[in-house]
Amino acid sequence: MTTSGPAADYADRAGKGAGMDVARPLLEATSLSKSFGATAALRDVDLVVYPGERVAVVGENGAGKSTLMKILAGVIAPDEGQMSLSGAEYRPASPRDALDAGVSIVHQEPTFFAQLSVLENIFMGRELRTRTGHLRWTAMRAAGRSLFEKLRLPVNLLDRKMDSLSLGEQQLALIARALHQDARVLILDEPTSILTDPEVELLFTLVEKHIAGGGGLLYISHRMNEFDRVADRIVVLKDGRVVGTMPADQADERRLIQLMSGREALAYTRETHPAVVSPKPVLSIRGLRLAGVYEDIDLEVHGGEIVGLYGLMGSGRTEVALSVFGHLRPDAGQIVLNGHRTRLHSPADAIKHGVAYVPEDRKLLGLYPWMTVGANLSTVMVPKLTRRGFINRRAERRAVIEGYESLSIKSSSPDESIQNLSGGNQQKVLLARWLATRPQLLMLDEPTRGIDVGTKTGLHHHIRRAADEGMAILLISSELLELLGLSDRVYVLRNGRIAAELPGGLQSEEAVLRATMGVASA
Secondary structure (H helix, E strand, O other): OOOOOHHHHOHHHHHOOOOOOOOOOOEEEEEEEEEEOOEEEEEEEEEEEOOOOEEEEEOOOOOOHHHHHHHHOOOOOOOEEEEEEOOEEOOOOOHHHHHHHOEEEEOOOOOOOOOOEHHHHHHOOOOOEOOOOOEOHHHHHHHHHHHHHHHOOOHHHHHOEHHHOOHHHHHHHHHHHHHHOOOOEEEEEOOOOOOOHHHHHHHHHHHHHHHHOOOEEEEEOOOHHHHHHHOOEEEEEEOOEEEEEEEHHHOOHHHHHHHHHOOOOOOOOHHHOOOOOOOOEEEEEEEEEEOOOEEEEEEEEEOOOEEEEEEOOOOOHHHHHHHHOOOOOOOEEEEEEOOEEOOOOOHHHHHHOOEEEEOOOHHHHHOOOOOEHHHHHHOOOHHHHEEOOEEOHHHHHHHHHHHHHHOOOOOOOOOOEHHHOOHHHHHHHHHHHHHOOOOOEEEEEOOOOOOOHHHHHHHHHHHHHHHHOOOEEEEEOOOHHHHHHHOOEEEEEEOOEEEEEEEHHHOOHHHHHHHHHOOOOO
16 A cells, blocks of 8 residues: 555654554544634644654634644543544543543643642552552652653652642643653643743653654644754644644745734844833842842843843742742842832732732733633722722723723623633733733733744734833743843843843843853853
C-alpha cells in the first residue's frame, strides 16, 4: 500500500523499526460540533493525528481550540461527531476514560489538588498499592524521584504541596504527571506561556522523546516561533471551524495571522513610541529584602515609562511586585511612592496609594468566576462609588460601560458570566478593572499569557497608551520579545538579585539572557 498525506511525511520517523501502521491515524475526529447555549463553539471540525506526528492547533481566543481539546480529553462531550483512537471507536465519558485510553491533557490553567503534595498529584488515580490495598509509598517515592531526575526537575518539589509552588513549577509538575501516565496522545494547551527559556528547552526535549516513541502531540500555542520545534503540521481554527491546514515548514506567519483573524496584526515597536517620563520616580525601591526570596533590590519607575522586569522562575520577580502591592512584607528596605516612604500592610493600602496589580494567574488570583463581566470590572471601584453604605449604581454602570467599550471586550453584554469569555477577553476585563481606578503605578504580571496574536497586539497598544498618558508601568513577562518591544528600560533578576539594568539603547535578547544566566558581556 502506498502511504500519502501526513502519514507519509512521518512514516520514517514514527514507523521505522517500530512495527507501526503509520497509515492509520492514532487519533481521528470527524464532524465534531459543540454549542453552549446559543454560542456555537465548534462546527463540523475534522482533525487527525498520526503516530509520531506533532500537530499545532492555532486560532484567536474564542476560536474553539480549548473546547476541541476538552472533547478529545473527555472533559466535555460533543453534541455531534465521531472520534476514533488507533482505529477503535473513542467516546470518553470522563477525563479518567480518556487517560485510561491513552489521551492525556495539560490544561492552560493548571488544574490539580492544591492541598496534596506533588507526589500525590502525580500518582492520583494511579496509586501503587499492595495486594491488601495499602499505598506503597516507598515505591511511589522512588518512581517519583526517578521521574524528576530524568526530567531534570528539583526532587525536593515532590514533598511540597501544590499550592505552595509557583505557577511555573505547578505547570512543570503537571507536565511530568502527563508524561508519567505514558499517554499515546499528549495534549498541551499553552504549556510554555508561564515557563522561562530553560524550562521551555526541557519541555521541547521531552516532547521529542514522546514523539520518538511513536506518540502523537496536539499543541496549542500563540507563540509562532515555537512551531519549528513542536509542529510538523498546523491546523488553524476560526469561529469554531477549521479554516486552514498546512505543513509547518510551509507556514508563513502573516498568512497564519490572516487565517486566524481575517486581518494582519500590527507589530508594536518601542522606537515608534518614545517615552516622555516624569523627572521624579513614581516608584522607588531601595535595598528591599525578603529572606530566601530576594535581596538588595534597587529599582525605580517614572511616570510615562514602561519598566520591564525579567528573570527565570524563582528569581523573585513576582514577589517583588507582590511586596509593592502590600501582599508580602519585606524584611528590610524602603518602598517610596511619589517621594514618600510608604509601609503597605495590605493590597487595600496599596490601592489607596494609587498602586494596581494584574496577577499572572487570572483564574486563581484575578477573576471572580461566579460574577458577571461588569461585576468583575467594577469590583475595585465600588468603595469610591459608595456613599453612606449605598453604591451609586448609575455611576457604576457608566464606569463599567466605559471600561467595557474602551478595551473592546467581546461578550453579549457586561451582564454575561465572566466564565463564558475567552482567556483573552477575561484578561481585558482585568486590565479594564485597574485602568478604571486611574492608578499612578500599574504592575502587570504576564499580561498576555495564553492570548492570541490579535488580542495581544491590542493589549500592547492599551499598555503603551497608558504610559503615554503618564502612568508608571512595571511589566513582568517571560516572553522576551514582548518585554523588549514594550519596555523603555529592563531590570534583570537572577537568584533574587538585580543582575543588570538595561536602558533602551542597550536592550537586546543577548544582553538580557547573558545577565539572566550570569554570563559576562562579550
